[in-house]
Amino acid sequence: MDIKELENLKVFNPDLKIRKLKNKKIIINVIYFETLCDSNIVNDFILKPINKNKIKSIEDIKNKLPNGNLKEIKDMQTLYDSLYSGFTIICIDNKFLSFETKAKLDSGIIEASNEKVIKGPKDAFTENYQTNIGLIRKRIRNKNLRVIEHTIGTSSKTKISLLYMDNIVNKDLVDKVEKKLKSMNMDYVANSNYIFENLNKNNYMMPTNQTTERPDLVSFNLMEGRVAIVVENTPQVIILPTFFSDYIKTIDDYYQNTKNVTITRIIRIIALIVSILTPGLYIALTTFNQETLPTSVLINFSIQREGVPFPSIVEAIVMWITFEILRESDTRIPFVIGTSMSIVGALVLGQAAVEAGIISPIMIIVIAISSVSSLLFNDNDMVNAIRIWKLIFLLFGAFVGLYGIFISVLLFLIKLCSMESYGFDYTLPDAPFSKELQKNNIILTKNFKLNKRNHFLTKNVNRR
Amino acid sequence: MKKIIIFIIILLLSGCYNYKELNELAIVSSIAIDKKDDKYLVSAQIMNAKQKEDSDDSQILVYEEEGNTINEALRNISTKTSRILYEGHLSKLVISEEVAKEGIMNILDMFQRLTEIRNEFTITIAKNIEASKIIKIMTSPESVPAEYVSITIQNADISSSLTYSTKLDEFISLYLKKGIDPVISVIEAKNYKEKGTTTDNISTTDPITSIIVDNIAITKNGKLEDFLNKNETIGYNFLRNQVQEMIIPVKCDDKNYASLSVLKSKTKSNIKKEKNQYQINFNIKSNAIITEYNCSKDLTDEKTIKELETLANKKIKKYINSALEKQKNSKSKFLGLERLIYLDYPDYKYEDYSVKLKVDLQLNRKGETRNSSKGDKTK
Secondary structure (H helix, E strand, O other): OOHHHHHHHHHHOOOEEEEEEEEOOEEEEEEEEOOOEOHHHHHHHHHHHHHHOOOOOHHHHHHHOOOOOEEEEOOHHHHHHHHHOOEEEEEEOOEEEEEEOEOOOOOOOOEOOOOOOOOOOOEOOOOOHHHHHHHHHOOOOOOOEEEEEEEEOOOOOEEEEEEEEOOOOOHHHHHHHHHHHHHOOOOOOOOHHHHHHHHOOOOOOOOOOEEEOOHHHHHHHHHOOOEEEEEOOOOOEEEEOOOHHHHHOOHHHHHOOHHHHHHHHHHHHHHHHHHHHHHHHHHHHHHOOHHHOOHHHHHHHHHHHOOOOOOHHHHHHHHHHHHHHHHHHHHHOOHHHHHHHHHHHHHHHHHHHHHOOOOOHHHHHHHHHHHHHHOOOOOHHHHHHHHHHHHHHHHHHHHHOHHHHHHHHHHHHHHHHOOEEOOEEOOOOOOOOOOHHHHEOOOEOHHHHHHEOOHHHHOOOOEO | OHHHHHHHHHHHHOOOOOOOOHHHEEEEEEEEEEEEOOEEEEEEEEEOOOOHHHOOOOOEEEEEEEEOOHHHHHHHHOOOOOOEEEOOOOOEEEEEHHHHHHOOHHHHHHHHHOOOOOOOOEEEEEOOOOHHHHOOOOOOOOOOHHHHHHHHHHHHHHHHOOOOOOEHHHHHHHHHOOOOOOEEEEEEEEOOOHHHHOHHHHOOOOOOOEEEEEEEEEEEOOEEEEEOOHHHHHHHHHHOOOOOOEEEEEEOOOOOEEEEEEEEEEEEEEEEEEOOEEEEEEEEEEEEEEEEEOOOOOOOOHHHHHHHHHHHHHHHHHHHHHHHHHHHHOOOOOOOHHHHHHHHOOOOOOOOEEEEEEEEEEEEEOOOOOOOHHHHHHO
């Protein structure tokens, strides 16, 4: 047990404070995490009494400092544990005492509004940088959690910290990201988006990182061997790298019975296919390849199209643009008007358009199912990527028919397979195929969930 | 930017080849072919798709036109309608007896050649009536008569073996094979009247005119040869291993009958050659259940069951023998017996052959009641 060990820790934990107070002839070390401790408590109940009283030995501290939760610390492990739990450590002559000085990190923390889960914690990141790191530390009480701080922005001097688990993470990834962070040259960091756009050399349609407002998701991913970037004044924390298969998973999956997760994931995959494919496929089948549809379906469709003055492609694009306008307006207008506006938009507009004979009912169904399916993914970048691909499929389907759909599927797969996420293949774990990781791909096995990690990200420590 | 421009140009260069909107199509559901003087008289049944609310209109329209070829006649029909004739969903081809006798292969070429048309529509022969008349009859509950007929033929084939639905691809593949001739299902109109072609026909409980599915017609060199009756058709289906389900009525005592329902049947054949005599052995194994029993014998007794089984075997043999009898007197090789020999002995030159039958029907279950109530009373 040595105070110097703690000083080494300070290199990777800039929020660790070690104050040396001189009282008479002895030096009193006060050690605490400013992110975890309430500085008022530390000032009022530790620093002030130490200043006022005469202290000769550790016994004096025990007697004169008012604190309900006071412990003597005998070994390094308990010292770390209490330090990471928000205790303040007082050290005199290598004798350690701990005082509870936890900051109320929960107050002012609002419920996650964009990424909802049924089971699981409801807290979300705030604009406060310290609170955000505290929320992560609260979940991983371990000295291996490294917080590397950078300051980016010549004018804004925004604090940015790179978080990772030292014993789990792939070091190459950390070096790569850190190099990029150091070479970053901007005058102002408006949002975490500015950071990851700068990290990415290639301009891909699909996102290669995830921004989240959920601290549980960040700490889960840190334990998986990923890297997180906390940006000051941004309630979204960046997680990287992410792969295509990550977007069909949510943190909610791990909070539920593993057997039921498989069904949810299959539904998400179906939704992805439906949202990209349906408008294009519908147009291709009904305007070029009518022979592929069963007769009764064809009759049904042709009845619905009776009297519609526009070609199918115009119909589809009009409906699609209408939906996008509704979606955009729904995110911008205040909540109170929002509900009434969506009733007007969705119900009245849709119903009226069908009755007026401008749009066929089946087209409304096709666009609606495809748009609703794309909203299943809670990463907005993914939703937007799906939107663009949907349009490409639609155009190919409308101009060349089924042949065009095959071309665009190929195009989609080629694009996907050529992508790279911070040095890793984007289509992991399907290409390159990993048999082990299939246990957390479409299906999730209990054994994998409890005992294993993604071995591409962690190299050697893939056992929990 | 360049990429996007190239992308758009490539799309536009295709020029929307083969683009048709659904509401510009006249979906042809069935085609009927008759002979008028030296030309073909082709009638096309078109689905008149309308919203359900105003369903007083007829669900189908039939246009007739003449031509030296089928395709020419169809082109002539397109002058009569504002829409493009679309044959991709053709489900039934009706050929009149006269045309069929002259040669079916003459008219099938177009249907094979056009890329749009599926190879899976049913070919039927209209018996005792012009083909153009039979496709005008309104049917219910299937509002499209072509669908009605296809479904009815399929049901008659699957559940009672009373006909055999021949699709285009099967017809042609059997036509090309050595030692076998294809068969065609037959449809007839019952009590044909002009009124049967109006919506009156479907607004009553007792349709004035209806389309009924008859048995099958046999061909020789792609020409209609003769029609089979009910027993011969069942015999044909047994020998060709095409029985899926059927009902065998047997007389279980002097007055009363029992029904045995065949649920599974398999026909195996092998050829024996002794000197210059070929012998075809058919081994028919069927599973059946008792679905009706009106006699008063004790069904719990194994003897009664055995008795029923022998009666059923006799009945099946009777069906098959009637088919064999027909084969002897006909030039058509509809049973494909020569083909069976040819497959084992390719040097076979249509010499004499004999047929030996072995029928083994097994009764597995007796339905919901074990014994008959009549049988219980007399016990």
